[in-house]
Amino acid sequence: MLSFNTTIRKIHLWLGLTCGLIASFSGLTGSLYVWQPEITAALNPELLKVENVENIKEVTILKSVVSLIETHKDSLNKIFLPYREQQTIAIQFKNGKTNYYHPVTSEFLGEKSASISFFENLLNLHRTLGIPQIGKYIIGTSAIIFFIILITSGVYIWWKAYANNLKKGFKVKWKAKKKKFNFDLHKALGIYFFIPLIIIAFTGSYFTYNAVYKSALKVFDNPNTHLINQQKNKNFSTLNETLLNSNEKYALRAIYFPKDKSGMYRIRYIKDRFIKAGYRKTKEVEINEKGDITTLSDFRFDSNSNRIVAQFYPIHIGEIAGICGRILVFISGMVPLVLLITGFRIYRLKKNKGLKKK
Structure with missing residues (x-):
């Protein structure tokens, strides 16, 4: 034995x-x-870099996003705003194609490389x-x-x-x-x-x-x-108004569009757009075409368990320690x-x- x-x-x-x-x-x-x-x-650099990105105001980026939404409308699948290495706006279309646009001028910069x-x-x-x-x-x-x-x-x-x-x-x-x-x-x-x-x-x-x-x-x-999860708010009538009038403690990170007219929009926010040491703080909401907002999560009010799991990615990749x-x-x-x-x-x-x- x-x-x-x-x-x-x-x-x-x-x-x-x-x-x-x-x-x-x-x-x-x-x-x-x-x-x-x-x-x-x-x-x-031609797809992801922008000069003096730190000086671009949040409202300017949001106006560009709204302009791109109005231009492309039903062909949109996802929109990714500046985050991490990406200083531009990326749009993934329903046909699977991804293009990049300038966050100030909305100018087309090129396709995914x-x-x-x-x-x-x-x-x-x-x-x-x-x-x-x-x-x-x-x-x-x-x-x-x-x-x-x-x-x-x-x-x-x-x-x-x-x-x-x-x-x-x-x-x-x-x-x-x-x-x-x-x-x-x-x-x-x-x-x-x-x-x-x-x-x-x-x-x-x-x-x-x-x-x-x-x-x-x-x-x-x-x-x-007492968590705020699943709480609803009815302040805005359209998605575009919701984006432009939001007074968030976070920066808008991504918009996921519904597959059909009865589906929900999913919107993600992030505290820091670019790589930074420390906790990863996020907020996620769902919104319908009438502007009814359902808050799914918010780091400021989340449970301890949700706050912990939100740090698994920055810990796993080491970014939490810079x-x-x-x-x-x-x-x-x-x-x-x-x-x-x-x-x-x-x-x-x-x-x-x-x-x-x-």
Whole structure:
């Protein structure tokens, strides 16, 4: 019968060689996507950049949006206002085509480029492996296994080996022989990055199992809090009037148009248009053609559970901690691949050693 320590090592080995492969792919694609705003903006300045964007008034952008809505009317699917790397207005039409327009003049700037599409496809691969329906569950489940079992079992093995000599457990002999260097690199990277990797995996699995997360996080809610969710207001008669007369504490981020005349508009607001360290504060409402507004969420009045899950994306990508957080996530995303390679080499060396003894 196998001992507990041997069982843990076996579990760590086989999960590392299987689940670790998916985690490595997800980590690499995630690391590249961390710099998507800067790369995309650098490759597409004619579509995404505007001079002195910080001096453009909110009402000017809203007037351009209303003008574009009146011009294109029933052909609209979504409108994205300036946000993150995009300083222009993007319109996605019902035929799937996406065009970009100047936020002041409403001038047509061009169609979606190949590099913008590349990063959209990269994000899809990162979240779903490009497999319809079941892909997100493969990614989400592997992330849960990675942070619950794989990382924790590795930390347990490390602790059993170096509890009496912690300094040795953190040390890498850079000039050692290949076998020793490979082992040192595996144990050191695993322990140095186990906290960032746990956080990244935990927040990443939320995008698959968001309903489960939200239910679990309700333990942090105050039952006596009176939320504004689902409250209605009837101040404006049309969508355009609603946009122009809104006096929001947020900036208008996106408009999702109904598929038919009886459908609802969905409008999203964001506190900060461009990348900034700190909490992600948003508001989301639904509005019909009569101007009846239903508030779905508002960070200022939301439950604690909704406020927490709103931070999962900036935590996952590191933006909540600014440039330092993004650099940490970028490096951490490459660590699973190094652990996979070094772990496989350790396995092969032990296997070859066992064959020689036989």
